[in-house]
Amino acid sequence: MEIDCLRVWVRVSDEERARRIMEREGLDFNSALSASKQRNEDDMQRYMTLYGIDLDDMSPYNLIVDADSLDAEGVFKMVNSRIGG
Numbered sequence: 001m002e003i004d005c006l007r008v009w010v011r012v013s014d015e016e017r018a019r020r021i022m023e024r025e026g027l028d029f030n031s032a033l034s035a036s037k038q039r040n041e042d043d044m045q046r047y048m049t050l051y052g053i054d055l056d057d058m059s060p061y062n063l064i065v066d067a068d069s070l071d072a073e074g075v076f077k078m079v080n081s082r083i084g085g
Contacts, residue, residue, distance in 0.1 A: 008079055009061040014040075016068045 012020070018033035025032070047053040058064055063082055067075050 006063055006079070006083055007061045008063045008065065009058060010065045010067050010075055012067045 014033060014037060017036045018029055021027060021032040021036055022029050027035070044055050047055050063079065065075055065078055070078070
């Protein structure tokens with residue numbers, strides 16, 4: 001039985017993710033990019049091994065937010081507008 005609910009995936013590019021990590025953690029861009037890519041690969045492997053979930057499969061989500069140009073408040077507003085808030 002499928003639950004009728006909003007399933008959200010927030011996506012950012014590798015470059016934007018690295019820029020955010022760089023600002024938050026004080027790393028240089030290349031180190032942040034490398035760490036981000038490694039974490040993504042580790043997460044992909046872990047979710048597939050433990051749960052059989054392919055994190056590249058977006059079919060379970062009914063709202064995919066491209067957050068490259070959005071801050072946390074912008075993402076919140078977009079999601080909140082979909083739930084009627």
